[in-house]
Amino acid sequence: MKVNQTDVVDPGEDWDRGPGGCEMEPKERRASPATLSPKWPDQPSSNPAGEAARRFAVNLRAAIGDKPVRAVARDAGIDEGTIRKILVGQSWPDLRTIWGLESALEAELYTR
Template identity: 75%
Template sequence: MLSPEWPDDPSTDPAGEAARRFALNLKAAIGDRAVREVSRAADLDEGTIRKILLGQSWPDLRTIWKLESSLDAQLYFR
């Protein structure tokens, strides 16, 4: 986690800020759905998604692609 108030407080680290914005976008795209439902649709481990949302892990390109495809949303912005 990059800040005690993750993901609400911006990060001064550019990579950390990209991860924070990704987590916020992911949370918005998930909406009212259960993380378990999203993990099945994306063919990802539920724990992977939870760690991204909590700032405990940063997604790799394959994970980003699977989440964007399954949620039909652009989650990563540069």
């Protein structure tokens, strides 16, 4: 695909504008799962999404057991750092990550 000069985004462009120049609200930064539990991952969260992430991390840790995280990441086709961030509650697992981990570990990690 050929890129024309007009296709390149000007770094000075107004990024606070949406389609048609409409003003958009700044995106609020989402709290990490660990901040939603008083003692991650040992204590439940009162936030439903935080609790789902906590249970996922607990299930993931149990399913990994004594396997190297690097090997699990390779088998799941995801980055090792992603798994480590999920385990310590720094990151929210997305659907692709959940599916890859459940497939690689042959375990149901996300429960409702």
